[in-house]
Amino acid sequence: MANLIGKQLGNYTLTQLLGQGGFAEVYLGEHVYLKTSAAIKVLHAQLSGQDDTESFQREAQTVARLVHPNIIRVLDFGIAEQVPFLVMDYASKGTLRQRYPRGTRLPLTTILPYVQQATSALQYAHDERLIHRDIKPENMLLGQQGDVLLSDFGIALVSQSSRNQNTQDVVGTVAYMSPEQIQGKPRPASDQYSLAIVVYEWLTGERPFNGTFTELCTQHMFATLPPLREKVANISPHVEEVITTALAKDYHQRFGSVKAFANALEQASQGQPPTSVSSPDHPTLLAQPNQPYIAAQSGQHVPYQVRATMPPSAQLQNVTPPAAFMPPNNLRPQGPGAQGQPNNPYAHQAQGAKHQQVQESRPSAWGLTSRQLVAMLIGAPLCAIMGYVVSKTPRSLSTFVFAFSFALVYFFGTKYGPWVGMVTSLAAAIVEYFFIFILYPHLSLYEFCMFYMLLGFVASLAFLRTRGHYRSVGPIAFAVGTSFAGLALFVVGTNFAAQVHENILLGYPRLNSNILFLIGQVVRNVTAQVTHITGYVRSGLIGLVLLVMALLISNLFGKPSNAR
Structure with a gap:
């Protein structure tokens, strides 16, 4: 970015470059009328369209509403030539990184006031449903009285999506980043983790994890925390x-709030074992999305070993998690000793842990879990009941009622796997056979159940790829495709079997073993069903639309079945 000294952004003239990095440049600005000073942060992110502009404006408006004695205020914001900038309070004392350069060790008595002030600001932001995302000494400024002022609230969201990132700055940010934020799912506990990394660094003079981007991500997610007692x-x-609790890999195992972390650290500094993970006066639990925070009654404590509940599905309003961090191609290791890549001492451990994590989160598609058994117990009666309703429905309405029967078979198969798909389709087939018997008097119950189970099985093949996870267009389209294939096999199979019985087993002379004639009969029957009001094909196609709706609705009720 070109030097902007002397330029005017909004009502401010840029007079001095205060600092720069991979994400932004900070200038000292003077108001053209009031002659007051402010810090002008010019982001490197280019806003390419209306959506980007509106997103940045919403983010800036959210941050501007934060009013706290330990938060740098955002006074104004604007966009100049598609480049966003923010006008903030000017902190003339610099940052804690400047006051305490890398390698500096601090006594706990010096660290505690900084932590208490930072957590006060973070707790306020979390109560306002905003995550900082980029806690590090460089973003902890000093006020006139030496008090801590947190800056860059929400700016990381814009910065991390910039296409002009500097590798060194990315590594500097990921060095303090929690495992869940590396995966693109930041939450309030992520700020607690980052602050604990800062405390660890101040106590020991070095961060717990170091290395390239890839190595840092690997260590944050899988490596054991180096014990503090070995360094201090x-x-x-x-x-x-x-500190170990605040740096737990699983955010559920950390303190219930960032304020609880500060309280526990203060208590431990006095030589007392922490007795609660929540603030005695105002312990805070994160509620479900779009619900207010739940405050426990005064004096109510949570045992130290148990973190206050924060559901995995909880998301903060007005904040959209950035995409998961992926190392640039030139930083991705290609194997031990790859050119330009040092051997990663944590590679074996990371691969083993990652393999274990994949095994836990993606169970065998052919296994039968307790969750799938419950799905069978629910799905089979539902499909049977729907089959009975179909048999009692007037012919003029049977197409639409039948569609719900198909949709149930599609849904339970694609959502819970082949075993569930076959059992639920079998239940529907047994009941519906007596209705189908009127249309195909020569089709046996065994044959009808076989083709119906084939429908459920083929539809459920989507589960082999998605494991019941349908939160994007691709998996949903795949589920629709396998369900349509199952429907096609079902329609063709039942018609073929019926024609075989009618023309061969009953000895009708018009066939004379001509297979082409038999195929022609099947094609004519299927074509007729497409246009007939009670046709299977039309019901099945409507069922596909209902399947899409059911999969979208299921996303509102927590994680997919395989992720629990």
């Missing part, structure tokens, strides 16, 4: 326990 011999066991 006189560290209190209680202090180490608090």
Whole structure:
């Protein structure tokens, strides 16, 4: 980015470059009329369209509403030549990184006030449903009285999507990033993790994890935290326990709130084991999306070993998680000793842990879990009931009622796997056979059940690829495709079997073993069903539309079946 000194952005003239990095440049600006000073942060992210502009405006409006003594205020924002900038309070004392350069060790008594002020600001932001996402010493400024002022609230969301990222700055940010944020799913506990990394660095003079982008991501997600006592011999066991808890890989195992982390650290610094993971006066639990926070009654404590519940599906309003961080192609290791890539000492451990994680989150498609058994117990009666309703429905309405029967078979198969798909389709077939018997008097119950189960089985093949996860267009389209294939096999198969019985087994002379004539009969029957009001094909196609609606609705009720 070109030097902007002397340029005017909004009502401010840029007079001095204060700092720069891979995400933004910060200038000292003077108001053209009031002659007051402000810090002008010019982001490197280019807003390419109306959607980007509106997204940045919403983010800036959200941040501007934060009013707290330990948060740098956003006074104004604007866009100049598609480049966004923000006008913020000017903190003339610099950052905590400037005051304490890398390698500096601080006593806990110096660290505690910084942590208490930072957590006060973070807790306020979390209560306003905003995650900082980029806690590090560079974003902790000093006020006139030496108080901590957090900057860049929400700016990481815009910066991390910039196409002009500098590798060094990306590594500097990911060095403090939680495992879930690396995966693109930040939450309030992510800020707690980042702050705990800062505390670890201040106590020991170095961050717990170091390396390239890939190595940092791997270590944050899988590597064991280097014990504090090995680097600071006189560290209190209680202090180490608090920091270890805040740096748990699983965010459920951290403190219930960032304020609880600060309280526990203060308590441990006094030589007392922490007795609660929540603030005694205002313990905060994160509620479900679009619901207010739930505050426990005063004096109510949560056991230290148990983190206050924060559902995995909880998302903060007005904040959209960025895409999961992926290392640039030139930083991705191609194997041990690859050119330009040092051997990663954590590679074997990371691969083993990742393999275990995949095994846990993606169970065998042919296995039968308790969740699938429950789906069978629910799906089979539902399909049987729907089959009975179809048999009692007037012919003029049977197409639409039959569509719900097909949709149930599609849904349980694609959502819960082949076994569930076959069992639910079998239940529907047994009941519906007596209705079908009128249309195909020569089709046996065995044959009808076989083709119906084939429908459920083929539809459920989508589960082999998606494991019941339908949160994007691709998996849903795949489920519709396999369900349509199952429907086609069912319609063709039942018609073929019926024609065989009618023309061969009953000895009708007009066939004379001519297979081409038999195929022609099947094609004519299927074509007739497409246009007939009670046809299977029309019902099945309507059922595909209902399947899409059912999969979308199922996304509102937590994670997919395989992720629990």
